[in-house]
Amino acid sequence: MRAETEAVVDEIKQAISLLRRHLDWDQAIARLDELNAASEDPTLWDDPTQAQKLMRERQHLDDSINGVRQLEADLNDNLELIELGDAEGDTDVVSEAETALKALRTDVQRRQIASLLSGEADGNDAYLEINAGAGGTESQDWANMLFRMYTRWAEQHGHKVEVLEIHDGEEAGIKSATLKIRGDNAYGWLKTESGVHRLVRISPYDSQARRHTSFASAWVYPVIDDSIEVDIAESDCRIDTYRASGAGGQHVNTTDSAVRITHQPTGIVVQCQSERSQHKNRASAWSMLKARLYELELQKREEKANAEASSKTSIGWGHQIRSYVLQPYQLVKDLRTGVESTSPQDVLNGDLDGFMEATLAQRAFGGQAEEIADVE
Numbered sequence: 001m002r003a004e005t006e007a008v009v010d011e012i013k014q015a016i017s018l019l020r021r022h023l024d025w026d027q028a029i030a031r032l033d034e035l036n037a038a039s040e041d042p043t044l045w046d047d048p049t050q051a052q053k054l055m056r057e058r059q060h061l062d063d064s065i066n067g068v069r070q071l072e073a074d075l076n077d078n079l080e081l082i083e084l085g086d087a088e089g090d091t092d093v094v095s096e097a098e099t100a101l102k103a104l105r106t107d108v109q110r111r112q113i114a115s116l117l118s119g120e121a122d123g124n125d126a127y128l129e130i131n132a133g134a135g136g137t138e139s140q141d142w143a144n145m146l147f148r149m150y151t152r153w154a155e156q157h158g159h160k161v162e163v164l165e166i167h168d169g170e171e172a173g174i175k176s177a178t179l180k181i182r183g184d185n186a187y188g189w190l191k192t193e194s195g196v197h198r199l200v201r202i203s204p205y206d207s208q209a210r211r212h213t214s215f216a217s218a219w220v221y222p223v224i225d226d227s228i229e230v231d232i233a234e235s236d237c238r239i240d241t242y243r244a245s246g247a248g249g250q251h252v253n254t255t256d257s258a259v260r261i262t263h264q265p266t267g268i269v270v271q272c273q274s275e276r277s278q279h280k281n282r283a284s285a286w287s288m289l290k291a292r293l294y295e296l297e298l299q300k301r302e303e304k305a306n307a308e309a310s311s312k313t314s315i316g317w318g319h320q321i322r323s324y325v326l327q328p329y330q331l332v333k334d335l336r337t338g339v340e341s342t343s344p345q346d347v348l349n350g351d352l353d354g355f356m357e358a359t360l361a362q363r364a365f366g367g368q369a370e371e372i373a374d375v376e
Contacts, residue, residue: 113361120298132174133214163179165272198320224287
């Protein structure tokens with residue numbers, strides 16, 4: 001076996017060992033057996049909330065354990081192929097197995113990153129807010145492009161997307177939107193996307209075809225369940241109702257069904273217009289406010305931890321995190337990790353995993369401490 005291939009095999013073995021250790025392998029196997037037995041209990045669904053929580057934990061453990069077993073099986077299969085190819089002098093078989101091992105290394109590295117999603121809310125669903133920056137139609141169109149990008153990313157990962165609120169722009173695009181993204185580890189992956197996103201392109205709205213720079217922001221916070229208590233004094237909140245906007249049939253714009261809640265101590269504002277019932281929109285808005293306040297507490301903890309670790313940089317609201325250049329060249333660059341893509345269209349179609357993985361790894365292991373230069 002060539003030295004390069006041996007190094008790849010060593011990396012894979014080490015990563016698998018770390019995955020087993022992270023899972024606490026023997027305990028994970030025992031816990032999965034418990035959950036499998038519990039899932040067969042006919043009284044399980046007497047408490048739907050608890051049942052869903054149990055089934056989600058079961059699915060997560062099952063995926064994790066089977067994922068490690070599959071990695072081990074693939075590693076052993078390819079090592080056997082190399083041994084067989086060497087014995088028979090079949091270089092094609094050896095080459096094919098070595099290529100498969102490199103792909104396996106990439107897969108195991110990605111699973112390692114995914115195993116870092118162990119924060120108390122990482123496994124939860126997520127709220128995603130998108131807001132256009134200053135700049136009118138240009139920024140509103142850019143906000144709509146981000147809306148589409150994150151929707152595509154969610155759909156590609158099997159997540160469900162619900163639009164809770166959307167405000168259309170005057171001429172094109174959107175002023176703001178709030179999405180609820182449901183899926184395993186939705187918040188854990190998306191939390192790295194909070195910040196300001198910058199677009200550089202030849203404007204389709206400029207008759208002189210000049211280059212424009214637009215800004216829009218994304219804000220991600222976790223959906224929380226009843227097991228997490230967040231105390232909110234109603235006296236601290238202002239509740240406004242207004243007529244919903246956008247598509248929705250005759251009911252829209254005829255009654256004040258949309259609800260906006262402003263938490264005065266923090267200035268946090270949430271709004272919901274997805275339901276025809278003001279009562280339902282109010283309940284959704286309260287849930288969103290609780291989630292925002294909970295996320296604010298998580299952010300404070302992270303900033304405190306980052307202050308104690310100089311190798312980690314705090315990423316907060318109002319900080320530009322990524323630039324997307326469509327003209328005069330093609331480049332997307334993350335300003336926290338330095339990760340780049342020369343295929344902006346793929347990124348705008350939802351190919352965000354590379355950026356998310358790099359940022360998660362940076363948060364977990366430290367890394368880029370120097371300021372990264374933005375693109376022109």
